[in-house]
Amino acid sequence: xxxxxxxxxxxxxxxxxxxxxxxxxxxxxxxxxxxxxxxxxxxxxxxxxxxxxxxxxxxxxxxxxxxxxxxxxxxxxxxxxxxxxxxxxxxxxxxxxxxxxxxxxxxxxxxxxxxxxxxxxxxxxxxxxxxxxxxxxxxxxxxxxxxxxxxxxxxxxxxxxxxxxxxxxxxxxxxxxxxxxxxxxxxxxxxxxxxxxxxxxxxxxxxxxxxxxxxxxxxxxxxxxxxxxxxxxxxxxxxxxxxxxxxxxxxxxxxxxxxxxxxxxxxxxxxxxxxxxxxxxxxxxxxxxxxxxxxxxxxxxxxxxxxxxxxxxxxxxxxxxxxxxxxxxxxxxxxxxxxxxxxxxxxxxxxxxxxxxxxxxxxxxxxxxxxxxxxxxxxxxxx
Amino acid sequence: xxxxxxxxxxxxxxxxxxxxxxxxxxxxxxxxxxxxxxxxxxxxxxxxxxxxxxxxxxxxxxxxxxxxxxxxxxxxxxxxxxxxxxxxxxxxxxxxxxxxxxxxxxxxxxxxxxxxxxxxxxxxxxxxxxxxxxxxxxxxxxxxxxxxxxxxxxxxxxxxxxxxxxxxxxxxxxxxxxxxxxxxxxxxxxxxxxxxxxxxxxxxxxxxxxxxxxxxxxxxxxxxxxxxxxxxxxxxxxxxxxxxxxxxxxxxxxxxxxxxxxxxxxxxxxxxxxxxxxxxxxxxxxxxxxxxxxxxxxxxxxxxxxxxxxxxxxxxxxxxxxxxxxxxxxxxxxxxxxxxxxxxxxxxxxxxxxxxxxxxxxxxxxxxxxxxxxxxxxxxxxxxxxxxxxxxxxxxxxxxxxxxxxxxxxxxxxxxxxxxxxxxxxxxxxxxxxxxxxxxxxxxxxxxxxxxxxxxxxxxxxxx
Numbered sequence: 001x002x003x004x005x006x007x008x009x010x011x012x013x014x015x016x017x018x019x020x021x022x023x024x025x026x027x028x029x030x031x032x033x034x035x036x037x038x039x040x041x042x043x044x045x046x047x048x049x050x051x052x053x054x055x056x057x058x059x060x061x062x063x064x065x066x067x068x069x070x071x072x073x074x075x076x077x078x079x080x081x082x083x084x085x086x087x088x089x090x091x092x093x094x095x096x097x098x099x100x101x102x103x104x105x106x107x108x109x110x111x112x113x114x115x116x117x118x119x120x121x122x123x124x125x126x127x128x129x130x131x132x133x134x135x136x137x138x139x140x141x142x143x144x145x146x147x148x149x150x151x152x153x154x155x156x157x158x159x160x161x162x163x164x165x166x167x168x169x170x171x172x173x174x175x176x177x178x179x180x181x182x183x184x185x186x187x188x189x190x191x192x193x194x195x196x197x198x199x200x201x202x203x204x205x206x207x208x209x210x211x212x213x214x215x216x217x218x219x220x221x222x223x224x225x226x227x228x229x230x231x232x233x234x235x236x237x238x239x240x241x242x243x244x245x246x247x248x249x250x251x252x253x254x255x256x257x258x259x260x261x262x263x264x265x266x267x268x269x270x271x272x273x274x275x276x277x278x279x280x281x282x283x284x285x286x287x288x289x290x291x292x293x294x295x296x297x298x299x300x301x302x303x304x305x306x307x308x309x310x311x312x313x314x315x316x317x318x319x320x321x322x323x324x325x326x327x328x329x330x331x332x333x334x335x336x337x338x339x340x341x342x343x344x345x346x347x348x349x350x351x352x353x354x355x356x357x358x359x360x361x362x363x364x365x366x367x368x369x370x371x372x373x374x375x376x377x378x379x380x381x382x383x
Numbered sequence: 384x385x386x387x388x389x390x391x392x393x394x395x396x397x398x399x400x401x402x403x404x405x406x407x408x409x410x411x412x413x414x415x416x417x418x419x420x421x422x423x424x425x426x427x428x429x430x431x432x433x434x435x436x437x438x439x440x441x442x443x444x445x446x447x448x449x450x451x452x453x454x455x456x457x458x459x460x461x462x463x464x465x466x467x468x469x470x471x472x473x474x475x476x477x478x479x480x481x482x483x484x485x486x487x488x489x490x491x492x493x494x495x496x497x498x499x500x501x502x503x504x505x506x507x508x509x510x511x512x513x514x515x516x517x518x519x520x521x522x523x524x525x526x527x528x529x530x531x532x533x534x535x536x537x538x539x540x541x542x543x544x545x546x547x548x549x550x551x552x553x554x555x556x557x558x559x560x561x562x563x564x565x566x567x568x569x570x571x572x573x574x575x576x577x578x579x580x581x582x583x584x585x586x587x588x589x590x591x592x593x594x595x596x597x598x599x600x601x602x603x604x605x606x607x608x609x610x611x612x613x614x615x616x617x618x619x620x621x622x623x624x625x626x627x628x629x630x631x632x633x634x635x636x637x638x639x640x641x642x643x644x645x646x647x648x649x650x651x652x653x654x655x656x657x658x659x660x661x662x663x664x665x666x667x668x669x670x671x672x673x674x675x676x677x678x679x680x681x682x683x684x685x686x687x688x689x690x691x692x693x694x695x696x697x698x699x700x701x702x703x704x705x706x707x708x709x710x711x712x713x714x715x716x717x718x719x720x721x722x723x724x725x726x727x728x729x730x731x732x733x734x735x736x737x738x739x740x741x742x743x744x745x746x747x748x749x750x751x752x753x754x755x756x757x758x759x760x761x762x763x764x765x766x767x768x769x770x771x772x773x774x775x776x777x778x779x780x781x782x783x784x785x786x787x788x789x790x791x792x793x794x795x796x797x798x799x800x801x802x803x804x805x806x807x808x809x810x811x812x813x814x815x816x817x818x819x820x821x822x823x824x825x826x827x828x829x830x831x832x833x834x835x836x837x838x839x840x841x842x843x844x845x846x847x
Contacts, residue, residue: 246577
């Protein structure tokens with residue numbers, strides 16, 4: 001089956017009236033909801049993404065990296081100018097930002113920091129499976145998850161089967177060969193379930209006409225994710241990865257480039273999800289932030305708290321959620337980093353488990369061993 | 384399922400070829416290769432060494448700057464011929480890596496080249512790094528895999544690829560002559576701790592091994608002045624120093640170096656010169672944390688995602704006792720019975736799988752298609768995206784889409800096999816004993832080519 005993208009959109013629109021009747025949407029099983037997690041690898045500089053230009057300590061600390069005369073969105077913060085589409089979502093109350101947020105991890109290793117972000121442990125390598133994998137059995141209706149990547153990122157690894165799919169330039173193997181490989185893998189306890197997931201994702205991709213020869217940049221992958229998420233029997237959770245945030249030098253141009261891609265990807269999700277956007281939460285989170293002071297090479301070094309971007313039609317947006325600690329030297333974590341005042345796990349919980357209809361207390365136990373849910377993230381979702 | 388001979392071929396080597404048989408004396412087969420290893424690969428790169436690649440890169444930057452000043456930057460960027468040398472470098476150096484791995488007479492040290500290049504990983508996102516990602520491996524890693532850890536690390540820390548990749552080339556001591564002059568002109572220049580952190584976390588001690596942020600910052604201060612000729616922008620010519628300023632080579636610039644003594648892990652290091660950081664790094668090699676870190680990585684790579692602690696301790700003790708002598712360390716590994724335990728062993732990375740598949744069907748040459756194949760399989764050469772390198776575990780590589788891709792690649796690869804190659808005879812010579820279902824499916828294939836495709840796709844062939 002080879003549906004064009006236009007055909008696919010038309011199909012989703014035809015089904016739309018069923019999904020946007022509010023009472024019906026609430027009464028339906030949680031499979032109407034969509035959650036997209038975008039992992040920003042490399043430590044995104046939250047201070048220049050949602051910049052506290054109203055904080056008197058900002059401009060002196062950031063020196064040449066500081067924005068001059070940027071318009072604020074709420075008197076304190078200004079959005080990076082590359083966030084054009086996200087800014088529109090903010091104005092339309094479909095995006096919010098949680099600032100001064102951090103996981104429990106307090107050292108400055110990317111790899112340990114990402115491990116904590118993805119496994120949901122308190123310390124690195126304490127747990128071997130990903131928190132999003134642990135969430136899957138709690139979801140009513142057997143919602144599926146897919147990694148839009150050739151390999152499964154740690155956040156989705158674990159005992160519950162997940163799909164992975166990424167655009168490929170390879171010719172498709174014949175069905176005969178795939179059937180033989182399936183038979184050959186059947187006695188293998190480790191590889192057989194993985195192979196089965198590959199076959200399942202392939203069926204969905206073929207049915208949706210997801211373009212197997214598409215590009216691999218984030219906006220294209222976001223459109224592909226939307227294709228999977230809009231299928232009636234497709235995934236309800238998608239994970240994307242976006243690296244390149246480790247701006248030790250040349251930050252000005254590099255950060256703008258990164259944010260432009262992220263911004264385009266969020267817009268691509270909104271377009272691709274169509275009516276399902278109203279049931280969607282997209283969370284963009286990074287392992288930690290960057291130093292308050294610019295370093296000596298036009299960049300910033302590894303820090304602690306950063307910002308999380310939360311977008312989607314199900315988000316109660318148009319706000320910056322922050323217990324802002326300030327950038328004055330005495331307010332900094334270890335005298336150098338933005339101090340964390342919100343636990344990132346509370347944002348993860350609200351955006352995923354709570355949004356998907358799982359009791360937050362039950363989810364907190366399963367995912368994060370009773371992580372507290374601070375008030376800052378209550379009411380993050382449109383109810 | 385693996386016999387000791389098949390383990391030597393696959394787990395420690397790069398996989399068998401149609402000309403191979405599993406060695407009768409596996410350990411001797413491996414140790415003999417360490418003695419015979421020739422550090423110069425049997426192929427050369429057509430593109431030149433790091434110095435000549437960086438000269439081309441400098442010319443490119445100069446031309447781009449001229450275009451910027453002339454207001455023609457957009458036209459310059461649109462003309463892709465300006466960056467052709469970067470693509471040629473990636474293809475030329477990548478092909479050289481393939482050909483060396485396909486044709487080497489010493490596959491065990493060849494695997495160690497790949498291991499160490501991943502341990503001291505760079506990633507070619509920056510254009511300057513892309514130009515020399517392969518030559519870094521040929522110049523800093525390959526000559527030292529049968530030498531000492533210290534020599535290899537020093538070569539790594541002095542190589543332009545590492546100095547540029549982790550921003551060391553631009554790091555300036557806050558109290559150095561250069562920082563003062565730049566400050567007086569209103570241009571703040573200062574410290575960048577990127578390389579110092581990864582040197583402790585990834586190269587030597589290992590993460591969470593007891594060092595602090597203060598130790599990282601002190602090493603970063605000591606490393607200031609370690610740069611690359613032609614790479615420290617804005618330095619007045621009279622401060623450039625003399626002697627070792629050749630463009631594209633390591634340069635120590637005293638004017639960028641933070642004056643004074645440093646304290647790292649409680650030990651003081653007297654002020655002055657390139658020697659200060661060198662002394663710190665040398666001491667790090669002899670810390671027990673480093674021995675444990677290196678032993679763990681070797682055991683994870685060669686034996687199991689969760690290697691037996693006794694094995695790790697034995698290898699760490701050999702590393703520590705010998706002061707980081709690599710052949711001594713390798714011997715402790717291959718003489719350990721755990722290393723030859725049958726059982727699932729390791730799931731192959733895409734590079735492992737590709738090289739072993741190409742060797743299995745008798746390929747000894749490669750071209751740009753092989754380099755492109757690594758993109759399709761999710762492990763583009765010298766581009767792990769982070770200084771931690773590629774992950775070395777089943778969970779990182781055994782993903783649904785990844786398995787499907789291997790089958791697709793296998794189906795194309797077998798078109799390059801000799802028509803007479805019989806998978807039924809080849810399989811036990813490459814892999815020892817096969818899973819019964821694998822043998823059955825290969826025997827039931829509808830053509831010799833399909834039988835080879837199934838062999839390369841089989842669960843047995845996905846592991847080493």
